[in-house]
Amino acid sequence: MRTKQTALITVRGLADLIQALHHRGYAVIGPTRRDGAIVYDRVDSVGELPAGWTDEHGPGHYRLRRRDDDALFGYVVGPNSWKQQLHPPRRRLWRARRSDGKVEIAPQRDESPPLAFIGVRSCDLHAIDIQDRVFAAPEHRDEDYRARREQAFIVAVNCTEARQSCFCASMGTGPRADGGHDLALTELIDADRHDFLVEVGSERGQALLGEIAAPDASEADHELARRLGKRALSQMGRGLDTEGLKERLQGNPEHPRWAEIASRCLACANCTMVCPTCFCTSVHDSTDLDGQHAERWLRWDSCFNPEHAYVHGGSLRPSTRARYRQWLTHKLAHWIDQFGVSGCVGCGRCISWCPAGIDVTEEAAAIRNVTVDRSTTP
Ligand code: SF4
Ligand code: SF4
Incomplete structure (x- = not known):
């Protein structure tokens, strides 16, 4: 098995990556367009990602509109976050049944498959880390959350654009993924190319990347990714002064x-x-x-x-x-x-x-x- 830390994949390579996750038994959750928004839901193929769509944000304002390219991750965030998956909005804790004068209580077990998340932004990686402190800390652990969280495979996407509503830079939480992921993608798209720079964040990520046909990324690919990250920083519409x-x-x-x-x-x-x-x-x-x-x-x-x-x-x-x-x-x-x-x-x-x-x-x-x-x- 190869032990590369970075690689370059095409859209076809991303499809292979999703397939490889399916073969490992993961339910793959990623961005998809529904009801006028980009939401996170089951995605079985690259074709379900929101190709060519972007989002507008402002106070009390969110709209989708077409892009002039086919970017798959050309939006920032939608109304969902990954807490819907890790800390579901509604969950049965137990069922009780009376039988022959006795009451039997059966705790609910989560039997859903392990989850793989595609397209996790840096701000949301930090949000998952925060929820870990709430639900996975030994002194007040939620076992249901812990099980889902430990199994989750995370493919981050580095932001190459920001919106008026974004202020992750001032919170020290973005726009580039700095931990908590298995793989991180940067979408490199222009008139002549549509590729993804892939960076490894964990041994699990490295093993998965080793299964996909992918050439090494060049210095020019890394340079373009850095430039796009700076563009996102320069587009950030807000800041929060947290000092004091x-x-x-x-x-x-x-x-x-x-x-x-x-x-x-x-x-x-x-x-x-x-x-x-x-x-x-x-x-x-x-x-x-x-x-x-x-x-x-x-x-x-x-x-x-x-x-x-x-x-x-x-x-x-x-x-x-x-x-x-x-x-x-x-x-x-x-x-x-x-x-x-x-x-x-x-x-x-x-x-x-x-x-x-x-x-x-x-x-x-x-x-x-x-x-x-x-x-x-x-
Ligand atoms: S979204 Fe929050 S701040 Fe805005 S009106 Fe509703 S409760 Fe108030
Ligand atoms: S900007 Fe901060 S407070 Fe508002 S939704 Fe995001 S994490 Fe929550």
């Missing part, structure tokens, strides 16, 4: 901006649903009418739902002001105390999918720039 931000947010619970945001925020929870790091859940029990069967389900929840903070007779956060403040300060400040990193990877999804066009970078900057004396606020 944690202290500023934690020290400003009475800032008037919280009320001002609340006058625009619909508390719709979109931002938490599209965010690749948000992880809140609730559990729901159900029984059938004859009382013989019961089930417990885990579902995504959101800190924007008043019921999420309901504790014995009332909600801890009864106003939109309190709920937005909880979301932003948890994401950008308390998360660092809990997990050692910011909860934001700068993917920009919460900006594009906020129906009110609320921009997390703008709101954080407004809070950080003025400290309000708590003793003088009502």
